[in-house]
Amino acid sequence: xxxxxxxxxxxxxxxxxxxxxxxxxxxxxxxxxxxxxxxxxxxxxxxxxxxxxxxxxxxxxxxxxxxxxxxxxxxxxxxxxxxxxxxxxxxxxxxxxxxxxxxxxxxxxxxxxxxxxxxxxxxxxxxxxxxxxxxxxxxxxxxxxxxxxxxxxxxxxxxxxxxxxxxxxxxxxxxxxxxxxxxxxxxxxxxxxxxxxxxxxxxxxxxxxxxxxxxxxxxxxxxxxxxxxxxxxxxxxxxxxxxxxxxxxxxxxxxxxxxxxxxxxxxxxxxxxxxxxxxxxxxxxxxxxxxxxxxxxxxxxxxxxxxxxxxxxxxxxxxxxxxxxxxxxxxxxxxxxxxxxxxxxxxxxxxxxxxxxxxxxxxxxxxxxxxxxxxxxxxxxxxxxxxxxxxxx
Ligand SMILES: Cc1ncc(COP(=O)(O)O)c(C=O)c1O
Numbered sequence: 231x232x233x234x235x236x237x238x239x240x241x242x243x244x245x246x247x248x249x250x251x252x253x254x255x256x257x258x259x260x261x262x263x264x265x266x267x268x269x270x271x272x273x274x275x276x277x278x279x280x281x282x283x284x285x286x287x288x289x290x291x292x293x294x295x296x297x298x299x300x301x302x303x304x305x306x307x308x309x310x311x312x313x314x315x316x317x318x319x320x321x322x323x324x325x326x327x328x329x330x331x332x333x334x335x336x337x338x339x340x341x342x343x344x345x346x347x348x349x350x351x352x353x354x355x356x357x358x359x360x361x362x363x364x365x366x367x368x369x370x371x372x373x374x375x376x377x378x379x380x381x382x383x384x385x386x387x388x389x390x391x392x393x394x395x396x397x398x399x400x401x402x403x404x405x406x407x408x409x410x411x412x413x414x415x416x417x418x419x420x421x422x423x424x425x426x427x428x429x430x431x432x433x434x435x436x437x438x439x440x441x442x443x444x445x446x447x448x449x450x451x452x453x454x455x456x457x458x459x460x461x462x463x464x465x466x467x468x469x470x471x472x473x474x475x476x477x478x479x480x481x482x483x484x485x486x487x488x489x490x491x492x493x494x495x496x497x498x499x500x501x502x503x504x505x506x507x508x509x510x511x512x513x514x515x516x517x518x519x520x521x522x523x524x525x526x527x528x529x530x531x532x533x534x535x536x537x538x539x540x541x542x543x544x545x546x547x548x549x550x551x552x553x554x555x556x557x558x559x560x561x562x563x564x565x566x567x568x569x570x571x572x573x574x575x576x577x578x579x580x581x582x583x584x585x586x587x588x589x590x591x592x593x594x595x596x597x598x599x600x601x602x603x604x605x606x607x608x609x610x611x612x613x614x615x616x617x618x619x620x621x622x623x
Pocket of ligand 1: 308309400
């Protein structure tokens, strides 16, 4: 991933600095309003990251010691860590192979009378099936929190991902489409929840800094509960406002490049690739491939070949339960998660990527696939595709 940042973001950040408001101020409020509108959500609350957003969703759900929260192990480790922050236990469930997301069939066996919530991740921007998870959980009093860290610009059942969630948390880390450096946002239809989140991000204060400074009279604030400093700055929000206006273009270009990868790699037998699920569209935040069992080189060997050819690829999604931080717990049975984390690679995909750069990535994968095999006409897809595209190129 390479963020798509330019002069406009630089000018917006400079204007925030020149204004004198550099901590959370009017630009954060403006960014929240614009983000809520873009999602079609009633409320948006900006935070310092998606990790802090997930933490606050668990605090406000009243989850604590003795409670269990079902999460995918196949996620960035922040998803599971947020559960530990409130003293609850993350319970790892397996994912569906095609979408890399939790589904009711993988979650149901883990529900107990201690289960208070599920964190449903839209992994790599592939929207998870929120409705079927809510149908499983909500009749049993279990909340569904959408971890939409990767999902800005993805859609679920015709609406932006997060639009129909009780609570959804987004990330603006530079690995995501829309970036503010660090940053996060919670969207919710619940006004009372939004008000409490605003309070909790600001030390539990009953009146925000902008309101205090706007008043002609001294305002003595009160601290209603133990809060946190999880604020976004106005410099970040200024950048976010510019980025938000570019999201549609970012998604369009990523979808074009993703379709091209899918076409160029289509004839490698059994090679799985990220795709739109039946119930929505992905923003292709991460273009992953999963190597089939017959593939002649290991995943790490392929990463090495890519690196030696000047291609910066990464492993696919990590599995939290395999990390030392979680080794104290009994090892869960997660065959799909372990398969995916061992066999997947995230290919370069960024707004300014050229077709030549993409052809180069594809040529390394095809060379790896043909390792020890005589090249055959079947391995000439890059050339075939280029001529099929004719004068477009
Ligand atoms: C699924 C998921 N959840 C949470 C996070 C944490 O987001 P942040 O870096 O904004 O704290 C990430 C970041 O990569 C993520 O991918």
